[in-house]
Amino acid sequence: xxxxxxxxxxxxxxxxxxLAEAQRLREDAERTLGEYQRKQRDAxxxxxxxxxxxxxxxxxxxxxxxxxxxxxxxxRTRQAEEKIAQEEAKALAExxxxxxxxxxxxxRQLIVQQLDQKxxxxxxxxxxxxxxxxxx
Numbered sequence: 362x363x364x365x366x367x368x369x370x371x372x373x374x375x376x377x378x379x380l381a382e383a384q385r386l387r388e389d390a391e392r393t394l395g396e397y398q399r400k401q402r403d404a405x406x407x408x409x410x411x412x413x414x415x416x417x418x419x420x421x422x423x424x425x426x427x428x429x430x431x432x433x434x435x436x437r438t439r440q441a442e443e444k445i446a447q448e449e450a451k452a453l454a455e456x457x458x459x460x461x462x463x464x465x466x467x468x469r470q471l472i473v474q475q476l477d478q479k480x481x482x483x484x485x486x487x488x489x490x491x492x493x494x495x496x497x
Contacts, residue, residue, distance in 0.1 A: 461492065
């Protein structure tokens, strides 16, 4: 009987040892599960922060693009208006030049018809000399 009692004691000790090992493994598994759950929460929190930052950055870039576009349109409008004003001034200068040339030709023709050559030449020279002052 001593052998049966010894066998039972050995078996009880093995079972107790296996239960202790199972308990330790369970605690390790729960600790590992807790770590992974914490890591998952941290990763989700970080992902949410990244998404929030990306949204803010996208909104900022969108506003900057809209501002840049508006400034570009204003600049182009100003350039177009300046070019139109330059072309108008150029056309006006050409019209004035043509009008002056016509007036000079008409005056020359009138003077030639009405004055003798010497007096006409003096009047033409005086009119040509005074012309730059009259244009300004």
